[in-house]
Structure formats: C-alpha cells, structure tokens
Amino acid sequence: TRQYKIAVIPGDGIGKEVMPEGIRVLEAAAKAYGFTLELEWHDFACCEYYAEHGQMMPDDWKERIGAVDAIYFGAVGWPDTVPDHVSLWGSLIQFRREYDQYVNLRPVRLMPGVPCPLANRKPGDIDMMIVRENTEGEYSAIGGISFPGTAREVVMQETVMTRFGTDRILRYAFDLAQKRPKQHLTSATKSNGIAITMPWWDGRVEEMAASYPEVRTDKYHIDILAAQFVMNPDRFDTVVASNLFGDILSDLGPACTGTIGIAPCGNINPDRSVPSLFEPVHGSAPDIAGKGIANPVGQIWCGAMMLEHFGEQDAADAVVRAIEATLAQAPLRTRDLGGSANTEECGKAVAERV
Amino acid sequence: TRQYKIAVIPGDGIGKEVMPEGIRVLEAAAKAYGFTLELEWHDFACCEYYAEHGQMMPDDWKERIGAVDAIYFGAVGWPDTVPDHVSLWGSLIQFRREYDQYVNLRPVRLMPGVPCPLANRKPGDIDMMIVRENTEGEYSAIGGISFPGTAREVVMQETVMTRFGTDRILRYAFDLAQKRPKQHLTSATKSNGIAITMPWWDGRVEEMAASYPEVRTDKYHIDILAAQFVMNPDRFDTVVASNLFGDILSDLGPACTGTIGIAPCGNINPDRSVPSLFEPVHGSAPDIAGKGIANPVGQIWCGAMMLEHFGEQDAADAVVRAIEATLAQAPLRTRDLGGSANTEECGKAVAERV
Ligand SMILES: CC(C)[C@H](C(=O)O)[C@@H](O)C(=O)O
Ligand SMILES: CC(C)[C@H](C(=O)O)[C@@H](O)C(=O)O
Numbered sequence: 001t002r003q004y005k006i007a008v009i010p011g012d013g014i015g016k017e018v019m020p021e022g023i024r025v026l027e028a029a030a031k032a033y034g035f036t037l038e039l040e041w042h043d044f045a046c047c048e049y050y051a052e053h054g055q056m057m058p059d060d061w062k063e064r065i066g067a068v069d070a071i072y073f074g075a076v077g078w079p080d081t082v083p084d085h086v087s088l089w090g091s092l093i094q095f096r097r098e099y100d101q102y103v104n105l106r107p108v109r110l111m112p113g114v115p116c117p118l119a120n121r122k123p124g125d126i127d128m129m130i131v132r133e134n135t136e137g138e139y140s141a142i143g144g145i146s147f148p149g150t151a152r153e154v155v156m157q158e159t160v161m162t163r164f165g166t167d168r169i170l171r172y173a174f175d176l177a178q179k180r181p182k183q184h185l186t187s188a189t190k191s192n193g194i195a196i197t198m199p200w201w202d203g204r205v206e207e208m209a210a211s212y213p214e215v216r217t218d219k220y221h222i223d224i225l226a227a228q229f230v231m232n233p234d235r236f237d238t239v240v241a242s243n244l245f246g247d248i249l250s251d252l253g254p255a256c257t258g259t260i261g262i263a264p265c266g267n268i269n270p271d272r273s274v275p276s277l278f279e280p281v282h283g284s285a286p287d288i289a290g291k292g293i294a295n296p297v298g299q300i301w302c303g304a305m306m307l308e309h310f311g312e313q314d315a316a317d318a319v320v321r322a323i324e325a326t327l328a329q330a331p332l333r334t335r336d337l338g339g340s341a342n343t344e345e346c347g348k349a350v351a352e353r354v
Numbered sequence: 355t356r357q358y359k360i361a362v363i364p365g366d367g368i369g370k371e372v373m374p375e376g377i378r379v380l381e382a383a384a385k386a387y388g389f390t391l392e393l394e395w396h397d398f399a400c401c402e403y404y405a406e407h408g409q410m411m412p413d414d415w416k417e418r419i420g421a422v423d424a425i426y427f428g429a430v431g432w433p434d435t436v437p438d439h440v441s442l443w444g445s446l447i448q449f450r451r452e453y454d455q456y457v458n459l460r461p462v463r464l465m466p467g468v469p470c471p472l473a474n475r476k477p478g479d480i481d482m483m484i485v486r487e488n489t490e491g492e493y494s495a496i497g498g499i500s501f502p503g504t505a506r507e508v509v510m511q512e513t514v515m516t517r518f519g520t521d522r523i524l525r526y527a528f529d530l531a532q533k534r535p536k537q538h539l540t541s542a543t544k545s546n547g548i549a550i551t552m553p554w555w556d557g558r559v560e561e562m563a564a565s566y567p568e569v570r571t572d573k574y575h576i577d578i579l580a581a582q583f584v585m586n587p588d589r590f591d592t593v594v595a596s597n598l599f600g601d602i603l604s605d606l607g608p609a610c611t612g613t614i615g616i617a618p619c620g621n622i623n624p625d626r627s628v629p630s631l632f633e634p635v636h637g638s639a640p641d642i643a644g645k646g647i648a649n650p651v652g653q654i655w656c657g658a659m660m661l662e663h664f665g666e667q668d669a670a671d672a673v674v675r676a677i678e679a680t681l682a683q684a685p686l687r688t689r690d691l692g693g694s695a696n697t698e699e700c701g702k703a704v705a706e707r708v
Contacts, residue, residue, distance in 0.1 A: 085546065117584050119473040143512075143550040153517035157550040158497075163507035192439065193601065196497040196511040223601045226580060227609035230471050247547065247577045248602065255581035 002035035004069045004310050007275065011045045011091075013284030014294035015074025021296035021347025022072065022303045025319060028351040029307060033315040040068065046078035046087050046284075056082075056090030062098060065275070070306050071095060073279040074299065078286060092279070096134060099274040101267035102165065103172050104132035104246060105305070106281070108233075108253035108263070113327035113337055116258045118230065123324075126233045126257050129180070131173040132246025134267060136165045137197075139243045161197050161242070163204070170208045172270060173240035177215045180237055185209075187219040188241035188249060201242065225249070229256050254281060261295055261336055264302030268309060276309055278302040295334040296347045297323055315354075322353035356389035358664055361422045361629065365399045365445075367638030368648035369428025375650035375701025376426065376657045379673060382705040383661060387669040394422065400432035400441050400638075410436075410444030416452060419629070424660050425449060427633040428653065432640060446633070450488060453628040455621035456519065457526050458486035458600060459659070460635070462587075462607035462617070467681035467691055470612045472584065477678075480587045480611050483534070485527040486600020488621060490519045491551075493597045513551050515596070520555060524562045526624060527594035531569045534591055539563075541573040542595035542603060555596065579603070583610050608635060615649055615690055618656030622663060630663055632656040649688040650701045651677055669708075676707035 010019035023039065030037050042064065043049050044057040056076070058064060065071070073095075077087045095101065110116060110126040143157035177185035187205045191198040202219060209217040220228060222245050228235060229252050241249055254263040263281040280298025288294060304319035326332045332349040333339025341349065364373035377393065384391050396418065397403050398411040410430070412418060419425070427449075431441045449455065464470060464480040497511035531539035541559045545552040556573060563571040574582060576599050582589060583606050595603055608617040617635040634652025642648060658673035680686045686703040687693025695703065 088546070117473055118471055139547050139549075141549065145550075145554065151517060155515045155551050155554045157513045157548060159511045159513065161509045163505060190598070190601075192442070193493050194511060194598070195493075195495065196499075197509050200499065200509045223605035226602050226606040227614060230584060230606065230609040231614075244544070244548070247544075248580050251577035252580040252584065252606075255584040260581060260585075 002312075003038060004035065005038045005040070005067070006306075007065045007068045007071045008039050008041045009044055009071060009073050009091075010041075011074040011076040011284060012047050012078045013075060013286050013289035014282075015045070015076065015284050017289070017292060017294050017343050018280070018296040018299035019072075019074045021343060021350075022299035024347050024351045025300045025322070025354060026303050026307070028354040029312070029315040029319055032318065032354055033312060035312060035315070044091055045076055046082040050082050050087070056087060057094070061094075068275050069272070069310060070275050071277040072303065072306060073277050075280065075282065075284040077284040080286065092277075095277050096267050099269055099276070100135065101269045101276055102133065102135045102168060103266070103268040103270065104134040104250065105266040105268055106130045106132070106250040106253065106263060107305070108250075108257055109259070110257045111259060111262070111327050112324055113330065113333055113339075114258045114262070115338070116256075118233070118256055121233070128233070128236045128253065129176060129238045130246060130250045130253055131169065131176060131238065131240045132250055133165065133169040133241070133243045134246075135243070137161055137243035159197050161201065166201060166204050167208065170204060170240060173238060174208055174212045174215055177238035178212055182237040183214050184216045184237035185218075186225070186236055186239045187217065188222050188225050188239060188245040189219045190222045190245075192221060205240075222248070226252055229253060233257075262297035262301060264298055264305050266302065266305045266309065276306075278306040278309075292342045292344065293335055294343050295336050296343050297327065297350075300347065300350055318354050319350070322350045325353050326350045356666075357392060358389065358423045359392045359421070360394070360660075361419045361425045362393050362395045363398055363425060363427050363445075364395075365428040365430040365638060366401050366432045367429060367640050367643035368636075369399070369430065369638050371643070371646060371648050371697050372634070372650040372653035373426075373428045375697060375704075376653035378701050378705045379654045379676070379708060380657050380661070382708040383666075383669040383673055386672065386708055387666060389666060389669070398445055399430055400436040404436050404441070410441060411448070415448075422629050423626070423664060425629050425631040426657065426660060427631050429634065429636060429638040431638040434640065446631075449631050450621050453623055453630070454489065455623045455630055456487065456489045456522060457620070457622040457624065458488040458604065459620040459622055460484045460486070460604040460607065460617060461659075462604075462611055463613070464611045465613060465616070465681050466678055467684065467687055467693075468612045468616070469692070470610075472587070472610055475587070482587070482590045482607065483530060483592045484600060484604045484607055485523065485530060485592065485594045486604055487519065487523040487595070487597045488600075489597070491515055491597035515551050515555065517558070520558045521562065524558060524594060527592060528562055528566045528569055531592035532566055536591040537568050538570045538591035539572075540579070540590055540593045541571065542576050542579050542593060542599040543573045544576045544599075546575055559594075576602070580606055583607060587611075616651035616655060618652055618659050620656065620659045620663065630660075632660040632663075646696045646698065647689055648697050649690050650697050651681065651704075654701065654704055672708050673704070676704045679707050680704045
C-alpha cells in the first residue's frame with residue numbers, strides 16, 4: 001500500500017490547535033482512499049522550543065527531519081518573546097531555501113459560507129491558482145547604502161532574475177494551466193515601468209508559451225492586474241508572477257474571496273526527492289490561542305494540497321468537497337465565519353464528510 | 355484679480371471630448387470665485403500631430419509651453435498608429451521628468467451613483483489620498499543582462515532610493531496628512547522581504563514622523579495593505595508609497611471604489627515655479643471615441659485638483675461638490691454609470707452646480 005512519511009510541525013499558538021484537525025482529516029482520507037501515513041512530530045517553535053534552546057530549531061534540523069515526503073506546518077510566531085523576523089527566518093524561510101521550494105502556490109476560491117467582500121459574487125464565480133516564484137527576483141540580498149546618514153545618502157537593491165529560476169516557475173505554471181479546464185494563464189508584468197527585468201520576463205513567457213499551444217496566455221501590468229482582481233476576478237484562471245508581485249497577488253486574491261483566514265499555501269519543489277511544505281496562510285494568532293475556537297479549515301485545506309502533491313488526487317478532491325460541504329452549514333462553521341462550532345467540531349465535521 | 359495661465363493639451367480620442375467639459379467647469383468656477391484663466395491650447399498628440407511630424411511634440415516644446423501655472427492634460431494614445439510606449443514616453447513621462455513632478459497624487463473616494471465592487475459600502479465610507487513617489491525607486495534605468503541567450507542568463511535591475519527623493523515625498527505626505535481631519539498616515543513597506551531598501555524607507559518614515567507629532571503614523575507590508583484595501587478600506591486616510599507600490603495602490607484604490615473611469619491624478623511639483631500636470635486616470639479610449647458619450651468627470655475632477663494646487667480651495671471644493679451632486683442623479687450621469695446623459699450634458703450639469 002502507498003505510504004507517505006510526513007514531518008508534522010504544529011508550531012505556536014493556534015498552530016497547535018488546528019494541526020490535530022488537519023491530521024484527523026488526513027487520516028480519514030487515508031482510510032477512505034487506501035494509503036497510510038507515517039507521522040513524525042517536531043516541536044520546533046517559539047514556545048517552548050526557542051524558550052529552552054534560544055533558537056527556533058536545532059542545528060541538525062535537516063537530519064532530524066530526514067527523508068520525508070512533505071512537511072505539514074502549522075504556524076510559528078510569538079512576538080511577545082521572539083521577534084517575527086527571528087521566528088520566520090529561523091524556520092519557515094529556512095525550509096523554503098534549504099529545500100529550494102521554488103513554487104509558492106495558492107488557490108483562490110470563493111467558498112460557500114464565507115462572507116465575500118466583493119458585491120454580487122457567489123461560490124463558483126472565482127476559482128484561480130496563483131503561482132509565485134519563491135526564491136529570487138525582488139527579494140535579493142544584493143545592495144547597500146552609500147553615504148549613510150548624509151543628505152546625499154543613496155540606497156540600492158538589486159532585483160536578480162535568472163533564466164534558470166524564471167523558466168522553471170513558468171514551466172510549472174504552464175503545466176498547471178494546461179491541466180485546468182480553462183487552460184488560461186495570465187502573467188503579471190510591469191514592463192512599461194520596470195524596464196529591464198520585466199520586458200525580459202515577458203520574453204521568457206512568450207518563448208515558453210510557444211511550447212504550450214493549448215494554453216491561452218495573456219499578460220497584465222501589476223497595477224491593472226490588482227485592479228482587475230477586484231473588478232473582474234472571474235477573468236482569471238492560473239496567474240504566474242515574480243516573487244514580489246506574487247506575494248502581493250496571493251494576499252489580494254484571498255482577500256477578494258474573504259478567505260485570508262482559511263487560505264492554504266504550498267511551498268513546493270516539484271522534484272519529490274526533497275520535501276515540500278504545506279501551511280495555512282494565517283499565523284499563530286496569539287490573541288485567540290488556547291480558546292479552542294480557531295478555524296481549522298486553512299490547516300485542512302493545505303493538507304489537501306499535500307495529498308495532491310503526493311499524487312492522491314481523488315483524496316485531495318474529497319477533502320476540498322468535504323470542506324465546502326462543512327462551510328455551507330452555519331452550525332459547523334467556527335465563529336469567525338458566523339458559526340457556532342469550535343475547532344474540534346469543525347474538524348470532525350470535515351473528517352466525517354471525507 | 356488672480357489669474358492663472360494654463361497649457362491645455364486635450365490629446366487623443368476621448369481626451370478631445372472631455373477637455374471642453376473640463377474647461378467649461380473651470381470657467382464656471384472662475385466666474386463664481388473671482389479669478390480668471392488664460393488658456394493656451396496645444397495639439398501635441400498621436401492624431402494628428404504625430405501623424406504630421408513623426409513625433410509627439412516639437413523639439414522646442416518646453417519653450418512653447420513656457421511659463422504656465424499648470425498643464426491641463428486629457429489623454430494621449432492611439433495604438434493603431436503609434437505604439438503606447440512612444441506616445442507615453444514622448445509626452446506624459448517627458449513632462450513628469452522635465453518638470454520633476456515628484457508627487458503623484460490620487461484621491462480615492464466612494465462617490466454617489468458609482469457602482470462599488472465592494473459589498474456594503476456607501477458614499478462617505480472610503481475617502482483617502484494616495485501619495486506616490488513619482489521619479490525614482492523601482493523605476494530606475496540601471497541594470498542589464500549577463501550571458502544573454504544562454505542557460506545561465508542573469509538579469510538585474512537596481513532599485514535606487516535617495517534621501518533627497520524619499521524625504522521630499524514623505525514631507526509632502528506628512529504635510530497633507532496633517533491638514534486632513536483624520537491626521538493619519540500609512541506607509542507602504544515590505545521590509546520583511548525587500549530587506550535593504552525598505553527597512554531604510556521605514557527608518558526615514560520614523561524620523562520624519564518625529565516632526566509631525568499630531569499625525570498618527572503606521573505601516574503595512576504591501577501584500578497585507580493590498581488585502582486591507584479590499585477588506586477594510588475605511589481604515590486609511592493618507593497613504594504614502596514608493597514609485598512601484600504607489601503605482602499598484604493608486605490603481606487598486608480607485609478599483610475598490612469603482613472610480614477607475616472617473617479618477618483624477620495630479621503630477622505635482624510643489625515648487626510652483628515649474629508647472630504641475632493634471633490628468634484623468636483613464637486613457638484615450640479609441641473604442642468609444644467620437645461618439646460624444648465619454649464620461650467627463652475624471653477630466654473635471656482633475657481640474658478641481660488643479661484649482662486646489664493654485665490655492666483656490668473654495669473653488670476646488672465647489673467643483674467636487676458639484677460632481678457629487680451631478681453623479682447622484684441618474685439622468686445626469688453618462689452611460690458607463692447607468693445614466694443617459696452625453697458628455698456635454700454631464701459637463702453642463704456640473705458647471706451649473708458650481
Ligand atoms: C504607463 C506607466 C509607465 C505608468 C506608471 O507606471 O507610472 C502608469 O501606470 C501610471 O500610473 O501613470
Ligand atoms: C514574511 C514574508 C517575508 C513572506 C514573504 O513575503 O514571502 C510572507 O509575506 C509570505 O507571503 O509568506
């Protein structure tokens with residue numbers, strides 16, 4: 001039987017509360033679809049790991065994680081005791097780098113039962129995938145300050161794009177677009193303003209498009225694209241973007257569907273010899289931690305993405321359908337969505353429906 | 355009596371149709387508020403100027419424009435005969451650069467009679483000013499391509515921020531925030547990812563904030579800020595941003611209020627010894643040009659911004675109130691807003707109400 005080995009890192013705050021529900025649903029899917037899971041739990045987090053050891057993870061974290069199929073991640077962060085940049089760079093961002101998880105993938109979907117901030121949109125109207133380059137581009141470490149502290153102070157930071165890094169993210173996006181029913185890919189650009197890197201990006205998209213004749217390809221400047229996400233979100237299917245533009249669009253998209261609190265995120269290296277990481281978009285939410293009221297849907301939804309990554313498409317689809325069926329009923333939703341269920345009740349409801 | 359000299363450039367397409375309405379309203383304001391206007395018309399445009407001379411403007415355009423108080427601009431662009439980058443760089447962007455119009459200012463306001471894409475928002479709920487740095491930052495010309503055409507191709511582009519350029523836009527934004535009732539300034543940043551320029555930007559904001567103790571200052575990362583524009587636009591009053599972030603926010607903001615078609619824009623050099631330029635955000639709209647149905651509100655609204663720039667605050671306020679009163683009545687609105695008026699009828703309605 002198919003078996004998957006998963007490193008489980010609940011992290012801090014509500015991460016610890018939603019993770020058991022994520023696991024509950026994964027176990028239900030395993031049972032229903034005939035595979036097994038081997039789980040290895042790690043306590044890498046601000047509370048209590050950092051408190052005890054003065055760092056987010058042990059130096060030999062990579063060996064401890066070992067050869068797993070994926071990392072199932074809750075949320076880290078506890079700003080009262082550990083500054084955010086320390087917790088982020090000491091864990092999440094380390095994984096992204098060390099495992100070269102060059103795809104940041106976020107589904108954006110209007111779900112039943114989730115209040116949508118856009119007028120006159122109903123479930124089914126919005127359904128897109130945002131593919132963000134996750135390793136290079138605008139997030140470079142090259143640059144510095146000249147004449148610091150003086151009136152002529154100048155600060156520079158380099159955007160660095162490589163053909164290697166650009167082509168692999170484009171290939172991933174085209175492959176994904178090709179598999180989706182609409183076969184439509186939109187590229188985010190700004191070649192009318194960022195006049196060196198972005199016209200080059202456009203050229204790479206054009207060249208790649210030639211190998212995918214079935215995929216309808218278009219491009220929008222990032223300013224207009226952000227506006228179109230609000231005005232005509234139904235126009236988009238798969239969207240590919242550089243690191244910075246993707247970062248913006250993958251928060252804006254979930255905001256437009258009201259799903260920031262339940263959105264999932266995959267940090268993926270399609271080469272399955274290294275683990276990919278699946279995490280809900282929300283953080284550790286210290287303000288509601290410990291009350292058992294956190295919404296577990298983000299954690300569960302990214303579990304579905306993980307199953308899809310393993311190739312368990314039917315199980316993944318079943319989990320997403322179970323999420324939709326659960327969200328459609330107010331008594332099964334958590335309070336943030338106007339329901340009355342607690343974390344566990346909501347998680348059980350999804351698990352039963354898988 | 356106070357007199358203002360204005361270079362009028364209607365441009366192409368609907369620019370030629372909405373400009374007369376803009377002028378009509380300005381003349382009405384001049385009469386009502388006791389100043390006079392001296393107008394000098396220029397035919398710099400794709401049609402027919404470029405067609406005849408092979409360039410957007412004569413070489414001595416600066417002398418021809420001469421010492422005016424402002425440029426009142428319609429829209430240029432006619433992609434059938436002149437590529438967009440030629441028309442933009444040959445006119446609008448030339449003005450921004452030559453006159454060092456370092457402030458790009460856009461009001462974002464929910465207006466009566468304008469269908470809002472956000473659910474449950476009514477006029478008065480959203481009212482902010484977006485202040486965009488208009489000369490430096492991410493739009494630099496420094497960079498290039500190494501190993502072009504090979505597998506190891508690398509492309510770089512430098513973001514360049516100066517203390518000179520950053521402090522002057524921050525000062526403008528703080529001055530503006532201080533004058534507005536809420537005295538609240540939000541800075542767009544991304545210091546958790548763009549780790550050289552943006553932490554430095556944050557530092558400049560902090561230092562400037564110390565001189566404006568009455569202004570409540572906060573900052574948001576651009577990804578969250580874009581999401582907040584959709585989820586909680588009422589949280590924001592004055593927003594200051596770098597060139598790229600401001601470009602994105604100043605399209606996203608009007609999209610959230612449904613006003614992209616009527617939004618105004620000021621390209622301002624607060625030093626009034628050089629002209630500032632006022633333009634509607636919309637383009638020349640070749641598809642509806644020549645039909646007399648274009649919405650003149652964007653042109654009229656940026657006329658109000660021009661009056662404010664001249665110090666004619668009462669006249670400017672009167673024009674904005676007249677726009678609101680006109681938009682509130684369906685028969686006075688143009689068709690794009692579900693009304694039945696043509697361009698001229700809408701313009702006359704505003705002029706009468708000034
Ligand atoms: C045309 C383009 C270069 C321009 C910009 O990004 O500055 C436009 O989007 C604008 O906002 O005026
Ligand atoms: C924390 C920050 C560096 C990060 C990013 O911009 O990559 C976050 O916004 C995200 O999207 O995961």
